[in-house]
Amino acid sequence: xxxxxxxxxxxxxxxxxxxxxxxxxxxxxxxxxxxxxxxxxxxxxxxxxxxxxxxxxxxxxxxxxxxxxxxxxxxxxxxxxxxxxxxxxxxxxxxxxxxxxxxxxxxxxxxx
Amino acid sequence: xxxxxxxxxxxxxxxxxxxxxxxxxxxxxxxxxxxxxxxxxxxxxxxxxxxxxxxxxxxxxxxxxxxxxxxxxxxxxxxxxxxxxxxxxxxxxxxxxxxxxxxxxxxxxxxx
Numbered sequence: 001x002x003x004x005x006x007x008x009x010x011x012x013x014x015x016x017x018x019x020x021x022x023x024x025x026x027x028x029x030x031x032x033x034x035x036x037x038x039x040x041x042x043x044x045x046x047x048x049x050x051x052x053x054x055x056x057x058x059x060x061x062x063x064x065x066x067x068x069x070x071x072x073x074x075x076x077x078x079x080x081x082x083x084x085x086x087x088x089x090x091x092x093x094x095x096x097x098x099x100x101x102x103x104x105x106x107x108x109x110x111x112x
Numbered sequence: 113x114x115x116x117x118x119x120x121x122x123x124x125x126x127x128x129x130x131x132x133x134x135x136x137x138x139x140x141x142x143x144x145x146x147x148x149x150x151x152x153x154x155x156x157x158x159x160x161x162x163x164x165x166x167x168x169x170x171x172x173x174x175x176x177x178x179x180x181x182x183x184x185x186x187x188x189x190x191x192x193x194x195x196x197x198x199x200x201x202x203x204x205x206x207x208x209x210x211x212x213x214x215x216x217x218x219x220x221x222x223x224x
Contacts, residue, residue: 001167009152022160031211032211034211034212036215041217041218042116042202042215042216042217042218043202043215044215045212045213045214048211048212088154088155090155092211097164098143098206098208098209098210098211099157099160099170100122100157100211100213102147102154102155103154104152104153104154105154108168
């Protein structure tokens with residue numbers, strides 16, 4: 001049973017569009033939720049969110065956690081071809097080892 | 113900057129061969145992880161280690177073993193490679209109490 005579900009699975013947009021990627025989860029006892037961007041190689045860290053609900057921003061990217069909806073969104077405004085990547089969402093559990101449980105990812109393609 | 117390196121970017125092996133995948137990190141991280149990434153399945157945790165000579169099974173340990181003789185190095189071993197182990201293998205590391213993981217570039221393994 002999937003604990004972290006990302007939607008959509010894939011998305012194709014034109015440069016300049018705004019996109020919203022979704023990450024839904026089924027558990028409440030987690031420490032934080034992380035977003036990563038994966039181009040052709042290593043996933044690179046984007047944001048870490050906690051249940052405080054504070055929005056995180058970095059340039060054209062922003063993300064927020066919605067405790068009530070058990071979900072997080074990643075927004076990208078004014079998309080560029082360099083935003084083409086797989087976007088991964090992961091949960092870090094509250095207790096135990098410092099493992100991350102990843103969703104399946106959303107493949108974003110930005111066409112000129 | 114944290115650097116996580118993996119011994120090979122691409123590897124082709126034959127069924128039944130013993131395969132070693134090496135991962136080295138340069139930030140004195142306590143935790144190290146091995147994942148495999150397959151289309152539609154996301155990143156799945158194979159094994160992790162939170163200290164030298166310590167190892168814990170992840171979600172899909174069958175057919176794999178690991179070794180951590182030194183803090184900076186974590187090896188994934190396929191004792192007898194099979195075609196269903198064809199995949200992208202990602203190594204990651206993190207600080208002892210931290211959840212943010214730093215990833216290596218990945219090894220794309222093909223088993224013929």
